[in-house]
Amino acid sequence: MLRIGDFSRLSRVSVKALRYYDEIGLLKPVEVDRFTGYRYYSADQLPRLNRIVVLKNLGLSLEEVAQLLNNDLPVSHIIQLLHVKQAEVQQRLQDEERRLVQVEEWLKRIGKEGIMPAYDVxxxxxxxxxxxxxxxxxxxxxxxxxxxxxxxxxxxxxxxxxxxxxxxxxxxxxxxxxxxxxxxxxxxxxxxxxxxxxxxxxxxxxxxxxxxxxxxxxxxxxxxxxxxxxxxxxxxxxxxxxxxxxxxxxxxxxxxxxxxxxxxxxxxxxx
Amino acid sequence: MLRIGDFSRLSRVSVKALRYYDEIGLLKPVEVDRFTGYRYYSADQLPRLNRIVVLKNLGLSLEEVAQLLNNDLPVSHIIQLLHVKQAEVQQRLQDEERRLVQVEEWLKRIGKEGIMPAYDVxxxxxxxxxxxxxxxxxxxxxxxxxxxxxxxxxxxxxxxxxxxxxxxxxxxxxxxxxxxxxxxxxxxxxxxxxxxxxxxxxxxxxxxxxxxxxxxxxxxxxxxxxxxxxxxxxxxxxxxxxxxxxxxxxxxxxxxxxxxxxxxxxxxxxx
DNA sequence: ATATAGTCTCCCGTAATGGGAGAGTCAAGA
DNA sequence: TCTTGACTCTCCCATTACGGGAGACTATAT
The missing domain is CATH 3.20.80.10 (Regulatory factor, effector binding domain)
Structure with missing residues (x-):
């Protein structure tokens, strides 16, 4: 049984985040002391936590992560969700690319004119x-x-x-x-x-x-x-x-x- | 004098956003009726609003936008801020690219194995x-x-x-x-x-x-x-x-x- | 027994709005 | 002049995934 601090060190996930995951039911400690409220985790829970971290990094919200982990959804549903996420990531990627072009455009304009640009499109x-x-x-x-x-x-x-x-x-x-x-x-x-x-x-x-x-x-x-x-x-x-x-x-x-x-x-x- | 709804339609900025910009002092209506609280805008304010929108799209927070617009900062400072933003955008761009690779990896794995992957790195x-x-x-x-x-x-x-x-x-x-x-x-x-x-x-x-x-x-x-x-x-x-x-x-x-x-x-x- | 480090819950704050309630206002038609 | 419907106002709550901090309690080592 690991206390929350130890579990946090092993997983590199902050104590605050662990408590939050407990609160929203995403990862509950295997045991909670009924008198002190202390959370006790097991090393067995690390795979689940790792999966949470990975899915989060994929761009899923914690709610979506919870869905994927709690029900055993049909695989087709998971694939569908991932495709949606893929599209979202591509969209954001495009947005950032456009943003980058525009920041560079501003830098060019401001460098050339030496003052704040006079117009905005x-x-x-x-x-x-x-x-x-x-x-x-x-x-x-x-x-x-x-x-x-x-x-x-x-x-x-x-x-x-x-x-x-x-x-x-x-x-x-x-x-x-x-x-x-x-x-x-x-x-x-x-x-x-x-x-x-x-x-x-x-x-x-x-x-x-x-x-x-x-x-x-x-x-x-x-x-x-x-x-x-x-x-x-x-x-x-x-x-x-x-x-x-x-x-x-x-x-x-x-x-x-x-x-x-x-x-x-x-x-x-x-x- | 335009009422907030008209100004919103002309600028394509939501009424909620306009009220928020007023609240944080970013764009105050030229006149506020002291008795009814109605906000009245002028078409002259559209350039400033447009600039706000543009800078926001560049990735600046509203606070940063306010700084750029209110003080007339030295140009060098503005350039510096833009360079910082440029770096941030590039970082996010990289993040999204990595994310995209990983989503595709998951789709590949799940497609090949037909089930949820068994491990996470x-x-x-x-x-x-x-x-x-x-x-x-x-x-x-x-x-x-x-x-x-x-x-x-x-x-x-x-x-x-x-x-x-x-x-x-x-x-x-x-x-x-x-x-x-x-x-x-x-x-x-x-x-x-x-x-x-x-x-x-x-x-x-x-x-x-x-x-x-x-x-x-x-x-x-x-x-x-x-x-x-x-x-x-x-x-x-x-x-x-x-x-x-x-x-x-x-x-x-x-x-x-x-x-x-x-x-x-x-x-x-x-x- | 005490010191120190760890943990608990609770509350507030984030960024930029969106949603909605309940009340007041404006302009036009009957 | 009254009513109706479209606007607008302020206030409050919700969003996401936590981080910071207060004040109280607990565990462990000396």
């Missing part, structure tokens, strides 16, 4: 949402306001319930100075009648959207676009669809273009 | 310990008892305090049927006079010891040895020193050889 997912939209080829970017001026009065007239900030979608696959194919859309709740010019439909969900918040006037948007594109490049993504601008803070909330807030969104996929 | 570290030992070349394994019979009476006579179970160290680098160079040792606490035959010295620590618990009579030890060696092979280790047997439960505690418990220990290093 986040990968998001957006759900499908019903929108009312107008799409047209306009002479220049600045004419985008006209499309909104077409859309908003219509929404007001039909008392549509707005469901979020307005969005612009640039359908050209490359950059254009003029004759820009652009769609402006506003999320709406409920239903709304469409017209020739104004479509109402469900904007599909996008799984991976590289997003960057642009602060300031629209004249400096191109810098932010460049930053976004180079991030996409550097992080091993490729662009998979038309990019969007979400007007989070614009003329409707402030008159100072310097305080505008716009989110640039670029659908991407891992290369 | 654990990597341990042992500290240095003072031992009293006798080393000799004995005709056969069975004669090992004679060495103990030489050692134990001496320890008893000098009232030595025993510090753990007895150990045998096999100094031959390869397996031998006869003329085995073996050392038997017993950890002791305090000091003890040595003799010609009985040495007292500090058995050095070993960083990586592949350990397997053998249950049963010593006649079947060789099977366990084979299991241990093939595990070492399969997991990319190599043997780096003489192996040991630790007699956790033996004649001194039971008369039934079938209930003996012995730990086989093989010093190893990663290949």
């Amino acid at each position: 986040v990968i998001k997912k957006v759900n499908a949402q019903t929108v009312a939209s107008v799409r047209d080829v306009i002479p220049a970017y600045n004419d985008i306001g006209k499309l909104f001026n077409e859309l908003y009065p219509y929404l007001g007239k039909h008392k549509a319930q707005l469901g979020g900030p307005p969005i612009a979608i640039y359908h050209d696959m490359e950059y254009r100075e003029r004759d820009v194919d652009v769609e402006v859309a506003v999320p709406i709740a409920g239903s709304l009648a469409a017209t020739d010019r104004i479509k109402v439909y469900e904007l599909p969900a996008v799984e991976h959207l590289a997003c960057l918040i642009h602060q300031g006037a629209y004249e400096t948007l191109n810098e932010s676009y460049q930053a976004l594109m180079s991030w996409v490049e550097a992080n091993g993504y490729q662009m998979t669809g038309p990019d969007r601008e979400v007007y989070l803070k614009s003329y409707d909330q402030t008159n100072d273009p310097a305080s505008f807030v716009t989110e640039l969104q670029q659908p991407v996929a891992k290369k | 654990v990597i341990k570290k042992v500290n240095a310990q003072t031992v009293a030992s006798v080393r000799d070349v004995i005709p056969a394994y069975n004669d090992i008892g004679k060495l103990f019979n030489e050692l134990y009476p001496y320890l008893g006579k000098h009232k030595a305090q025993l510090g753990g179970p007895p150990i045998a160290i096999y100094h031959d680098m390869e397996y031998r049927e006869r003329d085995v160079d073996v050392e038997v040792a017993v950890p002791i606490a305090g000091s003890l006079a040595a003799t010609d035959r009985i040495k007292v010295y500090e058995l050095p620590a070993v960083e990586h010891l592949a350990c397997l618990i053998h249950q049963g009579a010593y006649e079947t030890l060789n099977e366990s040895y084979q299991a241990l060696m093939s595990w070492v092979e399969a997991n990319g280790y190599q043997m780096t020193g003489p192996d040991r047997e630790v007699y956790l439960k033996s004649y001194d505690q039971t008369n039934d050889p079938a209930s003996f418990v012995t730990e086989l220990q093989q010093p190893v290093a990663k290949k």
Whole structure:
């Protein structure tokens, strides 16, 4: 009979952990003194404890370890659990790899620029949402306001319930100075009648959207676009669809273009 | 001004998380209604929130994120922190890789044998310990008892305090049927006079010891040895020193050889 | 008898939220 | 104006696998 300290030394498992395993019923001492509460273990219990340690290192929770050890499950079930664990480990492995790339990217950026980077790119997912939209080829970017001026009065007239900030979608696959194919859309709740010019439909969900918040006037948007594109490049993504601008803070909330807030969104996929 | 739900939708950060960030002072709403407690955010806060998300994804704790964002630390400090994080990520990456190998090993074993594996190998570290030992070349394994019979009476006579179970160290680098160079040792606490035959010295620590618990009579030890060696092979280790047997439960505690418990220990290093 | 080392239970803390209760608030429709 | 439903608030508990520490008791050696 071994006292907990001796058993701990033999097994290299801490006393605290042993008491915890006792508490959750994973490994009970062969004997507990009814008067003093002292736990007494036997060397015979070392194999079980070793197995606990090994399974834990495999990434199983103690609850899963207990399942594997207590019932004698069918082997198929065990294999299944291990396959699940394998997938989890692979997932975490990928996560860590991505993390490593990104830490290195930061180190590179900060080393080059000598200051904290000025922008951050986040990968998001957006759900499908019903929108009312107008799409047209306009002479220049600045004419985008006209499309909104077409859309908003219509929404007001039909008392549509707005469901979020307005969005612009640039359908050209490359950059254009003029004759820009652009769609402006506003999320709406409920239903709304469409017209020739104004479509109402469900904007599909996008799984991976590289997003960057642009602060300031629209004249400096191109810098932010460049930053976004180079991030996409550097992080091993490729662009998979038309990019969007979400007007989070614009003329409707402030008159100072310097305080505008716009989110640039670029659908991407891992290369 | 955005209510927390709107801000949550725009940022894709949960309301719970936003409230938590508020609580720990990481991102406070621009305004909190003094009567209702409602939090009001501004779109201007999205860049900061994005940065929080990005740094969190890099593996920083929220406390570290707060440090980076609140003080304007010297850039060198930031770089240093990132290097630390880089090392951590690499460590976790390695851990996961090892884990993956081991999960696959288990799947292979369980697939081949059709049942739960019968043994487990654990990597341990042992500290240095003072031992009293006798080393000799004995005709056969069975004669090992004679060495103990030489050692134990001496320890008893000098009232030595025993510090753990007895150990045998096999100094031959390869397996031998006869003329085995073996050392038997017993950890002791305090000091003890040595003799010609009985040495007292500090058995050095070993960083990586592949350990397997053998249950049963010593006649079947060789099977366990084979299991241990093939595990070492399969997991990319190599043997780096003489192996040991630790007699956790033996004649001194039971008369039934079938209930003996012995730990086989093989010093190893990663290949 | 005493000193020392070991053990017991109980309670708190971790990191970053998620879940839920119960109460109050906001905006829109009838 | 009232109601309804969607939001929001605070507070409390739970998660994982223990580690730290307090205060009390126990075992063993001198």
